[in-house]
Amino acid sequence: MAEFLVGAAAFILGMVALGLVRLLRGPGDADRIMSAQLLGTGGIAAVLLLGTATGERATLDVALTLALLAAFAAFAFVKAKLAQTPGESRAADSQ
Amino acid sequence: MIEILNFGLAALILGLAVWAVVAREAPAAVVGFIVYGLLLTLVWLQLQGIDVALTEAAIGGGLTGVLLINAAVRLRSTESTARAQRPSASTRWLAAALSATVTGALAICVLALPEPAPTLAPEVLANIAVTEVGNPITAVLLAFRAMDTLLEAIVLLFALIGVWSLAPDRAWGGRPGLLQQADPNGMLDYVARVLPPIGIVAGIYIFWIGADYPGGKFQGATLLAAMWLLVMMAGLADAPPISRSWLRWLLVAGPLAFIAVGVVGAVTAGAFLSYPHGFAKTLILVIEFALMPTLTLILGLILLGAPLRGEAA
Amino acid sequence: MKLFLDLWTVVAVVAGAFFFFAGTVGLLRFPDSLTRLHALSKADNLGLGLVVLGLLPQVDSVSAGLKLVGIWLLVLLSGATAAQWIARTFRQSGTDP
Numbered sequence: 001m002a003e004f005l006v007g008a009a010a011f012i013l014g015m016v017a018l019g020l021v022r023l024l025r026g027p028g029d030a031d032r033i034m035s036a037q038l039l040g041t042g043g044i045a046a047v048l049l050l051g052t053a054t055g056e057r058a059t060l061d062v063a064l065t066l067a068l069l070a071a072f073a074a075f076a077f078v079k080a081k082l083a084q085t086p087g088e089s090r091a092a093d094s095q
Numbered sequence: 096m097i098e099i100l101n102f103g104l105a106a107l108i109l110g111l112a113v114w115a116v117v118a119r120e121a122p123a124a125v126v127g128f129i130v131y132g133l134l135l136t137l138v139w140l141q142l143q144g145i146d147v148a149l150t151e152a153a154i155g156g157g158l159t160g161v162l163l164i165n166a167a168v169r170l171r172s173t174e175s176t177a178r179a180q181r182p183s184a185s186t187r188w189l190a191a192a193l194s195a196t197v198t199g200a201l202a203i204c205v206l207a208l209p210e211p212a213p214t215l216a217p218e219v220l221a222n223i224a225v226t227e228v229g230n231p232i233t234a235v236l237l238a239f240r241a242m243d244t245l246l247e248a249i250v251l252l253f254a255l256i257g258v259w260s261l262a263p264d265r266a267w268g269g270r271p272g273l274l275q276q277a278d279p280n281g282m283l284d285y286v287a288r289v290l291p292p293i294g295i296v297a298g299i300y301i302f303w304i305g306a307d308y309p310g311g312k313f314q315g316a317t318l319l320a321a322m323w324l325l326v327m328m329a330g331l332a333d334a335p336p337i338s339r340s341w342l343r344w345l346l347v348a349g350p351l352a353f354i355a356v357g358v359v360g361a362v363t364a365g366a367f368l369s370y371p372h373g374f375a376k377t378l379i380l381v382i383e384f385a386l387m388p389t390l391t392l393i394l395g396l397i398l399l400g401a402p403l404r405g406e407a408a
Numbered sequence: 409m410k411l412f413l414d415l416w417t418v419v420a421v422v423a424g425a426f427f428f429f430a431g432t433v434g435l436l437r438f439p440d441s442l443t444r445l446h447a448l449s450k451a452d453n454l455g456l457g458l459v460v461l462g463l464l465p466q467v468d469s470v471s472a473g474l475k476l477v478g479i480w481l482l483v484l485l486s487g488a489t490a491a492q493w494i495a496r497t498f499r500q501s502g503t504d505p
Contacts, residue, residue: 041452071486073160282493
């Protein structure tokens with residue numbers, strides 16, 4: 001069973017790593033942050049699979065930390081973009 | 096199978112490191128670096144360093160990303176000018192030679208490490224019983240090498256003072272960072288109301304289990320600081336003015352308690368920071384408990400940056 | 409019983425891995441940012457959910473199982489709101505993300 005779980009973790013990591021092509025190509029910053037978001041979720045899945053495969057309980061806490069902060073960078077990113085273009089964020093306000 | 100996974104991880108990490116250096120636009124490089132931090136968490140897990148993985152997850156997944164994003168946004172207006180000023184060929188060659196030398200020296204050092212590496216781990220395990228804590232990392236950080244941890248806490252405080260010293264004179268004593276406007280859609284507002292209660296419980300939980308399992312005050316404090324930043328990002332609360340005396344007291348409370356415990360040790364157990372027999376775990380918990388709010392505050396305030404506004408909100 | 413539980417794990421984890429695959433394909437192949445966002449926020453949360461469901465029979469305590477489900481719920485919460493927020497913000501500000 002452990003071998004299968006490690007294999008699944010490797011497959012999922014490989015898949016979400018392919019999504020990093022969006023990090024290279026963009027075109028926009030939103031696409032880049034999306035590829036990071038996908039890798040974050042895939043990373044949590046891989047941590048859970050590897051943790052179950054090794055039977056190490058503490059890896060669950062690592063996954064818990066990652067899950068709590070999963071979208072933190074995305075929030076900061078959009079917030080920073082809004083702050084950077086005050087005219088546009090005011091336009092969003094009025095809608 | 097595990098070899099394929101490890102090899103893939105190593106290749107990805109190297110690729111992302113190159114990307115973070117060569118990417119033309121700062122935001123693209125920053126996202127690359129955030130992903131790099133995520134993968135580093137997995138690497139530490141594969142190296143059995145769960146304590147480090149936990150720290151990397153909290154710092155890399157939360158705080159470093161925000162720090163770099165804010166820096167990238169700040170630098171954006173100067174980016175085109177910086178790109179226009181191309182350094183001369185000799186400067187670039189010099190920089191390349193310097194980088195190559197440093198890399199080469201590091202490689203030689205790593206390759207020259209004795210095999211097997213000298214380790215104090217067996218001695219830690221032989222003596223861990225006297226500290227009464229179950230997690231060897233905590234035993235090292237707060238008993239065998241407590242002095243290092245004390246100095247690290249003080250270094251963090253110095254880092255905060257360094258950040259504050261960048262404040263313009265008129266804003267000194269005021270509130271750090273820019274005023275955050277509430278998000279018009281209410282989406283961030285929603286997350287900033289739902290997530291922090293869960294995050295605070297998780298942060299305290301990770302602090303609490305640190306005595307016996309991977310975890311501890313630093314990882315817990317990082318989570319708490321991230322939750323605090325989320326609330327401020329959503330515009331639900333404003334940063335406190337740095338001239339407040341409660342804030343100043345909280346900032347020094349952790350190190351002061353640590354030093355006080357050290358002095359008690361000097362009187363009762365014969366050496367600074369040594370714990371009297373039978374009280375080791377209690378005193379370790381006292382130190383961790385006192386350091387936690389201080390670390391949370393310091394990490395949050397370093398992320399917010401120098402004071403830029405007056406006291407009025 | 410053990411065989412049945414292991415079979416459940418294999419089926420659910422494989423299904424979860426498939427959704428990660430689908431999410432990546434969507435992220436790479438869909439024509440514009442908003443559709444890519446849609447593909448990603450659906451697929452990766454479903455993918456993680458199935459992996460969590462698959463791992464549930466393999467953990468040794470109830471608290472570990474609850475933690476697994478809690479991790480999934482946290483990712484659902486922050487992933488869904490982040491996707492919504494990115495989409496709405498960029499649509500309302502009228503800029504191309």
